[in-house]
Amino acid sequence: MSEGLVHGADSPCNVALRRNVGSRIACICYTLFVLGIWMLSGANNLSRAGGITICVSSAALFFYVRWSIKNFFLEVCAIALKADLADITAAYKLSPPIYRAQFPPKPDPNGFWVAVSETSGQHCSQVIGFLGLEYPVGGDPSSAELRRMFISMHHRRRGIASQLIRTALSHAQQFNPPLRTLVLETSEFQLAAQRLYEKHGFVFAERRVMRMGLLSSVSLLRFRRNTGNTPSEVIKGIAFNPQILIQLHDADRIVFIPLAKSNHDF
Numbered sequence: 001m002s003e004g005l006v007h008g009a010d011s012p013c014n015v016a017l018r019r020n021v022g023s024r025i026a027c028i029c030y031t032l033f034v035l036g037i038w039m040l041s042g043a044n045n046l047s048r049a050g051g052i053t054i055c056v057s058s059a060a061l062f063f064y065v066r067w068s069i070k071n072f073f074l075e076v077c078a079i080a081l082k083a084d085l086a087d088i089t090a091a092y093k094l095s096p097p098i099y100r101a102q103f104p105p106k107p108d109p110n111g112f113w114v115a116v117s118e119t120s121g122q123h124c125s126q127v128i129g130f131l132g133l134e135y136p137v138g139g140d141p142s143s144a145e146l147r148r149m150f151i152s153m154h155h156r157r158r159g160i161a162s163q164l165i166r167t168a169l170s171h172a173q174q175f176n177p178p179l180r181t182l183v184l185e186t187s188e189f190q191l192a193a194q195r196l197y198e199k200h201g202f203v204f205a206e207r208r209v210m211r212m213g214l215l216s217s218v219s220l221l222r223f224r225r226n227t228g229n230t231p232s233e234v235i236k237g238i239a240f241n242p243q244i245l246i247q248l249h250d251a252d253r254i255v256f257i258p259l260a261k262s263n264h265d266f
Contacts, residue, residue: 012189013073032058068213109135146184188219
């Protein structure tokens with residue numbers, strides 16, 4: 001999960017770090033550092049000592065802000081791995097396969113789907129993406145939340161995220177009513193994700209600000225969609241590679257879908 005949030009070239013962490021270079025606090029640090037350099041050329045020891053102090057302090061402040069940004073996203077990953085991702089079966093109320101035959105699960109909007117890449121001729125598979133659907137949201141039986149959308153960096157722009165969302169939407173529509181609204185949350189640094197969600201009929205609902213440290217913050221964007229809506233996207237020009245399959249599965253079924261190579265997705 002840290003691959004998508006922290007280490008990837010287009011990860012929200014690296015996008016935030018790139019934006020930080022031109023931020024207000026960074027510009028203040030640059031100005032103070034230049035002032036410190038100028039004071040170092042002073043004729044007296046007091047001026048030079050002040051210059052050293054200002055240079056060191058401004059550099060320390062600059063790198064502290066950048067450290068706090070990266071640490072924020074690392075903590076997000078750590079919290080997720082200790083929360084619902086630590087026990088997906090329990091968190092999303094899924095029945096382990098061994099119990100399903102004896103105790104058929106009660107139909108429930110909760111779900112978790114995993115995309116697995118399997119190459120022909122090899123006896124191994126690789127998890128390349130997943131998406132969860134949590135129900136209800138805040139005790140509201142009419143709402144569910146899409147959570148933990150993740151696609152491996154090496155498998156983006158191939159339609160995998162769209163297929164996961166379509167699968168979750170189709171599943172959610174089976175429970176309308178009472179399930180009428182799907183919500184999800186993403187950050188201001190995930191522009192590709194925002195476009196993807198809008199393409200699938202989600203609309204921006206609200207914004208909230210979360211601190212990433214003492215001197216930086218991130219805007220979290222909440223999107224909303226009615227389960228009765230038909231997905232608005234139409235993907236054209238998809239080329240299929242028959243040698244690779246994506247296996248999407250939840251608690252009840254396994255579906256094999258060809259891996260689509262498309263420039264319409266991430």
